[in-house]
Amino acid sequence: MSIQQCCPPVEIDSSAHQSRATLFKALGDPHRLAILEKLARADDEVCVCDFTAALPLNQPTVSHHLRILRDAGLVTCERRGTWVYYRLASDVAKRIVDTTQSLLPQRVLA
Amino acid sequence: MSIQQCCPPVEIDSSAHQSRATLFKALGDPHRLAILEKLARADDEVCVCDFTAALPLNQPTVSHHLRILRDAGLVTCERRGTWVYYRLASDVAKRIVDTTQSLLPQRVLA
DNA sequence: CGCTTTTATCGAAGAATGTCAATATAGCCG
């Protein structure tokens, strides 16, 4: 029996991964990315009815995706009269980049 | 009947969202994030057996997650003898940041 | 060549997710 080694062990910290995964999971659907891109391009608030018109989804499904984005803190919304207007959270891109940087040490980014 | 408007329509381009979503989906699991962080901290290749030892998952499940990361282009692997060593793809952080920037216009990042 | 170790694949079970129709809620207008 030969004593073999593959590599020195490295610890894993598992506390922060859940919240990071929640963020990335919210980004892991093409329709939600379409919603975010539309918001970014508009550079302004966008009405729900506009998402519903632009996406190949029924209204409840759009509402469902908007909720997931809201829960992830990626968008905010405001009701004005009958309509509800959505807006990118101010720090969306920063949050994604910060999360990436906290996950991967700085030197990897170079 | 009053003619009402909510907001001017904006187009949605849906071609790139699928591949972007695939990337984010691969990042949307805490165990896969743990694998990536371990690789980043090690700043070197890591043996599969080390992941298996560090994660609360059975060996086939670890292998499954490694495959998803491989398919997403986030890691590469190399077999040497009995062992297989994984390494972060050189452009992981850049790819995440670039994808974010292509999704959200530059001014949002400021 | 068999035996052992390491990793990958297969197949199945349970959980989570995306989607829709139906319905509820909120607010405008007459």
Place this chain on the structure above:
DNA sequence: CGGCTATATTGACATTCTTCGATAAAAGCG
């Protein structure tokens, strides 16, 4: 108030994902 429009919620269904046990494949060892 009563009807109409916009959005959210609920419940059901199909698909996908995570996980595991069983098994296969790859490679060193005797």
